[in-house]
Amino acid sequence: MSEGAQFESLKTKHAELETALNAEEHKLQPDPQTVADIKKQKLLLKDKMALIEAGA
Template sequence: MSTVDHIEALKARHASLEQAISEENHRPHPDDDAICSLKKQKLLIKDEIVRLTSPATRH
């Protein structure tokens, strides 16, 4: 998998986590622990995307 493909896969996963967070927030009784876990996963993915796209990592 190329770096570009990997970044696109991470972006897709990031979007699906955003959707899952939104769905959980709109339930009658949102699970705060689940939302926290999803947000942590989303942040880790965002950090990985930034790392892969930062000019310092390009050679």
């Protein structure tokens, strides 16, 4: 997989996590652990995207 394709894949996953985070936060009683887990996953993806950009 090329870096461009990998970056786009990570970007898509990041957007999916953003959607999941918004859905969880708008529940009547959002689960704090789920919110924290999603945020951690988003940060990991963002770090991976930054590494790809730095290497390009």
